[in-house]
Amino acid sequence: xxxxxxxxxxxxxxxxxxxxxxxxxxxxxxxxxxxxxxxxxxxxxxxxxxxxxxxxxxxxxxxxxxxxxxxxxxxxxxxxxxxxxxxxxxxxxxxxxxxxxxxxxxxxxxxxxxxxxxxxxxxxxxxxxxxxxxxxxxxxxxxxxxxxxxxxxxxxxxxxxxxxxxxxxxxxxxxxxxxxxxxxxxxxxxxxxxxxxxxxxxxxxxxxxxxxxxxxxxxxxxxxxxxxxxxxxxxxxxxxxxxxxxxxxxxxxxxxxxxxxxxxxxxxxxxxxxxxxxxxxxxxxxxxxxxxxxxxxxxxxxxxxxxxxxxxxxxxxxxxxxxxxxxxxxxxxxxxxxxxxxxxxxxxxxxxxxxxxxxxxxxxxxxxxxxxxxxxxxxxxxxxxxxxxxxxxxxxxxxxxxxxxxxxxxxxxxxxxxxxxxxxxxxxxxxxxxx
Numbered sequence: 001x002x003x004x005x006x007x008x009x010x011x012x013x014x015x016x017x018x019x020x021x022x023x024x025x026x027x028x029x030x031x032x033x034x035x036x037x038x039x040x041x042x043x044x045x046x047x048x049x050x051x052x053x054x055x056x057x058x059x060x061x062x063x064x065x066x067x068x069x070x071x072x073x074x075x076x077x078x079x080x081x082x083x084x085x086x087x088x089x090x091x092x093x094x095x096x097x098x099x100x101x102x103x104x105x106x107x108x109x110x111x112x113x114x115x116x117x118x119x120x121x122x123x124x125x126x127x128x129x130x131x132x133x134x135x136x137x138x139x140x141x142x143x144x145x146x147x148x149x150x151x152x153x154x155x156x157x158x159x160x161x162x163x164x165x166x167x168x169x170x171x172x173x174x175x176x177x178x179x180x181x182x183x184x185x186x187x188x189x190x191x192x193x194x195x196x197x198x199x200x201x202x203x204x205x206x207x208x209x210x211x212x213x214x215x216x217x218x219x220x221x222x223x224x225x226x227x228x229x230x231x232x233x234x235x236x237x238x239x240x241x242x243x244x245x246x247x248x249x250x251x252x253x254x255x256x257x258x259x260x261x262x263x264x265x266x267x268x269x270x271x272x273x274x275x276x277x278x279x280x281x282x283x284x285x286x287x288x289x290x291x292x293x294x295x296x297x298x299x300x301x302x303x304x305x306x307x308x309x310x311x312x313x314x315x316x317x318x319x320x321x322x323x324x325x326x327x328x329x330x331x332x333x334x335x336x337x338x339x340x341x342x343x344x345x346x347x348x349x350x351x352x353x354x355x356x357x358x359x360x361x362x363x364x365x366x367x368x369x370x371x372x373x374x375x376x377x378x379x380x381x382x383x384x385x386x387x388x389x390x391x392x393x394x395x396x397x398x399x400x401x402x403x404x405x406x407x408x409x410x411x412x413x414x415x416x417x418x419x420x421x422x423x424x425x426x427x428x429x430x431x432x433x434x435x
Contacts, residue, residue, distance in 0.1 A: 005044035012037035074419065077184035078175060078382065093250030093258070096391045099125040105393070106244065124390035166360055168266050169383070171322050177229065177384040177415065184382075186225040186292070187420040225417060228274070229386040230282045233411035234260055240404045243393065249408070253391060257410035267366035269381060269416060270324070270374070284416045287374055287381070292421030296375075298428040302332070306356055309375040309425040318423035323356045324374040326367035329429055330354070333361065371432075376424035386413035 012034045019026045026034070096102055101123045198216035205213025236256055242248050264279075271278065272286035287293055296309040306323065313320050325333070333356060336344045346352030354361045359375070367373065389412035397407045418424065 002044045002048045005041040005048070008037045008041035008044065012041070074185050077177075077182055077384075077417075078173070093253035093255075096125050096253055097246040097250045101125050102246070102249075102393075106246075124392040166322070166362055167262075168269060168324070168362055168364060168378075169262075171360075171362065171378040172269070172381040172383055173379050175382055175384050177386055180229045180386065182227040182229070182384050182415050182417065184225055184227070184417055184419065185222040186418070187422070188221040188223055188292075227284060227382075227384065227415035227417035228282075229384070229413050229415040230280075230284060231411065231413050232261055232264055232268075232280075233409065234264075235407045235409040237400070237405045238408055240395075240406055243406050252408060253410070257391070257408060261410055261412060263365060265383070265414070266364050269383070270364055270366045271370070272416070286416070287418065287424055288370075288372075288426065290418050290421050290424075293418075294422060294425040296425050296427040298431045302329075302429060303336075303357075305427050305429075306373070306375065309373075309427045310357055310359075312425050313376050313423055316422050318377045318420075320359050320375050321378045322360045322362050322375075324364045324367060324378075325356075325361050326370065326373070327363050327365060328368060329373055330361055330363045332429075371429050373427045373429060374424065375427060377420075378424075380419045380421070380423050382417050382419065384415040384417075386415065389413075 015030050015034050015037075016026065019030060102125065196219045198218045200216060202215050203213050234257065236252065238249070238252060242252075267279070268283055268286055270286050271288045272283040273289050274283055274285045275289075277283040294309075294312050296305060296312060299305050299308055310320050334343075334345055338344060389410070392409045392411075393406050394409075395401045395406050400407060
C-alpha cells in the first residue's frame, strides 16, 4: 500500500478515535479534518494506480511493437476464415445441372437429342469456391460423393447414421484470398534461439536500484512465410447422350470430379512438396515438408506412441483436435485386442466413436504406405481459396467433336500454410518405420 496514503488514513482514524474515547460526537472541525485527510489519501491511491497503469501500458506497447508486424500480417491472411466447412449446401453436381448455363445448353437440344454434328460448349459454372467444390451435398453425412455407379437411386427414406466421422476439411481452417501468394507470420518453435521463456518468481523490490525484484523479459519470434496458390484440376469424358441426362451428369460430378479433387487436396495437405512435386507439376509444402513440425518416434506400441504425441502438443500449450490416420492404421486400431482376445474398442457389432485417446480419427488415404500418423491442433492448417471453382463442359478437346464426346472439367485454385508448425506431430506407426 502507498506509504503516504497509509499515514493519512492513520491520522484520520486517530481523530475519530479521540472523539470516541471522550464519549462525544465529532466536532465540525474534526469532521472537516477527517474529510481532508481521507480525500488526500484517496488522491495518493489514484496517483499510484495511474503510475501502475502507465508502467503496464509501456510494457504492453513494447510487446505490441515487437509482435505488431506479425499480428497485422496474420490479421490480413486470416480475414474471413473459419474452421471446418460450415453449413450444408447443395451438391456440386446439382449446382451444375441447376445452373442457367447448363439449362441453356439443354434448351439448344430439345428432347435431349444432341446431333452428331452439333458443337457442345458452354460457359463455366461457378460453384462458390473450392470448399463447395469438394463438399458434396448436406455435409459429411452425404453419400453422393462416394457413388459407385452412374445411376441415381430412388430414395425411399433415410435412417441417419448416428456417428458421422469428420473429414480433414472439417477440422482445418478455411479461408479466401485475392492474391496468387499469401504472406503470413509463422511462429518460431521453442527450440529457436530467438525464443526465450524467462518466467520466474520475483521478489518485492527493496530499492530502486539493483537486480532484486526486476521482472525478467521473455522473447518469442515469427518468421515471414508465404503460400503460393496452385491450380488443381481434372476432367472426365462423357457422351453427348449422357450430357442430356441431368441426374447422370450430377452423379458424375459428385462421384468422380468432386471426390477426386478432395482426395488430391488431402494428399497435398499431408505430403505436398513444393520443391520436388511427387504427382503434379506444382504443389505446396504439406505437413510432412514443413519445417518445425515435431516428430514422435515409435515407443513399444501404437497407443503409447500416440499418447506421447499428445504430450508433445500439450507441452507447448496446444490442444490436439484430431488424429489423421491411414485406412490400414484405422483398421489396425479397430482390430486391436487385449491378452484375452477382447477388442479394445466397441467390436464389430456395436456403434462407437472412431477415436484415439478421446480425439477423432480422420482417415486420409494419402497416408497409406507412409508408416506415419499426424496429431495436433489442425486449426493451425489454413487452406486459402483463390477464386471461385468452376465446372465446364465442352467438346473442344482433341477429336471429341467427331467422337460425340464432351469433356467435363473441374478446377480450383488454392494455397496452404501452417501458422504454428510446432503444434503438429508426425508419429511413427511401428519400430520398422522409426528405424
